[in-house]
Amino acid sequence: MSHSTTASIQLIVNCLSPEFAPDLLESLNTEAWEDMAVTAIALGLAPLLHWRLTQADVTPPPLAMAKLAVTRQAHTKRNEAIGQQLTELLAAFARQKIDVLVLKGALLAAAAYPEAALRPMNDIDLLFRVEDLPRVGPVLESLGYRGKHKSAEQGPGITKHLSTYRREGRQGDTPNPYLSAGGERMIEPHGSLEESWFGLKVDITPGVWTRAVPVSLGGQPAYRLSTSDMMLHLTVHAAFHVIMGASVFVQLYDIGRVIETWPAELNWPEIISLTRQAEAQAFVFAGLYWAKTLYGAAIPETSLAALEKECSPDLAAYIRGLDAPGIFKRTQHPPLTTVPQRLRRGLLDRQEAARWAGSLGEKWQIWQTALAFHKTDTANLLKKGLKAHG
Template sequence: MEQGLGSATSIVAARDSKVAWRAELQLLVACARPTASPETAERIRALAQEPMEWPYVLALAGEHGVRPLLYRSLHCICPDIVPEAVLKDLLDFVRSDVAHNLSQNVELLRLLEGLKARGIAAIPFKGGVLASWAYADPALRESGDIDIVVRKRDLREAVAFLATHGYRRRTTEPHDAIEDTNDEQLGRYLRFDSTDGLASVDLQTSLEAPHFAFALDSDELWDRAVSRTFAGQTVLSFCAEDLLILLCVHGTKDVWFKLKWICDIAEFIGSDRGFNWDQVLYRATHLRAKRKLLLGCLLAHDLLGADAPERILAHVRQEPTVRAAAETIIKKYSLPNRRFTDAERAALYFRTDDPLGRTSRILRYGRRSLKVIVVPSDNDRRCLSLPNWLSPAYYLVRPIRLMAKFGRSPRLAVQAVRDLFERLD
């Protein structure tokens, strides 16, 4: 298919005349596939001949994480039109990125081997493993951090392993404004940097963002995990159907800010992978991620012309909230400042929440809020020392302390509630 934005096959983009993209962005999106149809190649040549702010094209490609794809398309389709300096800048980046990818892959295998030796099951997520699976040429996926998923029960041991193997945890981790740091807060997305500054590792048991949480710790995901060969070694991976769902969840978590993540979906569903689409839909529904799956497939279909199956598109047509979310993201791409505000991000999450997931989120918020307000913390006990026989009185001390702390500062109270919700799961 491969027609993309504004084509007759588009579900959202073709009917929205308000989407007026700069030529630079149109060129970038047209180039964001490893191969181009004759029609797309003709469009790329036509766009490249328009007055083009090439430094902006390069900056935009870096922001979206698609510089290798941009170079491939421009070099193969219109090298006679693109300024030589632009192609050289892109080629220099691609060469350095290939070297970085190789070093990241070596480091990933070292870490996986070390975790395995300690009895810790670990699954690499995205990165080089995804590039080797989804892309015919893995070098076309721009490198990033090393992402490793572990079970929650193994997280503390995995953190200890990284600490003794050349990594330190970033010191800018968010903290709870009300509750003290405790063991439960370790079960979050943790970031580590190598002491030599050459690698960063994201260690996680869930996909999290403010007002968003999706557990990766469920038995069903791990029971369906498969072994794959990567760089000559055997590694554990989520099965194809589950990985597609998780990639769509990840993209939605980060409001599809990078075109790179949509490219991942387009490449993953575009190759002949033997997807059981009935199983994909069933599992996405069971995981309460159906709308997130549909959103990812819709964006890949509308923006990049990916061959999404008709049964997926039929479900999209029945989900106005998914189409509305896609429209929001497509419009954001056209804006100079396309970052989502907290309110816009929360609205997108609400639209892509499955009904059961939305109910669960509200109940979770209610339970956690009640716990924070009622259950005494260590700070309450440090504030007022009571004998053991008077310990039930701390349930009275807790609300009084909160009123004294936040009652005179609404702004501080709002920030505290926001910090609390960011930690929910």
């Protein structure tokens, strides 16, 4: 990671924090501004950065400002289309009397941000009651979606959704979720909120439907997580993004937006109690700590301290040691183009997952997945390659 990238990341998160001081940007030259704009686009933070600079009456050099403005405009168009797509989905499920709980960006863009374009997203995550899942696929297929299905035994063992749905010929232009403004978003129907990665598992699902809050989105009925459950979901999800090496800067900003949007519903004793029930202390501590240190999210020190006490000292130190550039480095990986690269990445993924395991038994469960090579994505690619050349 270059010095300019490190500096750009730190400047971006500083701009998005409550203590943002515009005068710190006065010494930036044109090249630094352009590096900052390009980095913000790659991280999914360009719309937010443009919004914050405009609010503070800060005008970057023309090219950097144009890049940020065009990206914000593109996400305005894209999120309007996603909103229409979500409305169509909710209406279809309502006709079939299927309850839908809207998760993450699809909810937060509409409910927790000053404007929807400020929260980029790449898919629409929906939670369904387990007993309704068999009826979800047919509803999506009636709207023209086609599903892809994967066994929970395959690859890293993700279980919260085993199917994804997309309408053919209507996808976005690029695989990067923050660089494509066109196309419809993929639908991910969830039966649970369990995060899992090579045997490392945290499940916060129990009780979420009992505590769910009815909402209206696009004039259609839906549900959202209670604020306490949402805090657990966002923090655990963000921690798993870091563990998996996936971009996480937008997800960490979400945490502060929830705190600002529903302050009267924040119940920190309940959040900590639910965290303990899910045995998710390290993951929730990580998400809260990073949201506070990067963006100044209003998280009580007493709550952070209570969770940190229940983490292993080594893991707590590791979490505290990841600043914004460190998180960026952890969540950026070059494409895997060879089998040796994939094998090495698989070992590194398991090593990171094992770092977060709470016991020797859990660590063994993670490393045991490496012994089932026939279930890995790498093994599947090798089989396909052999068939293609056979």
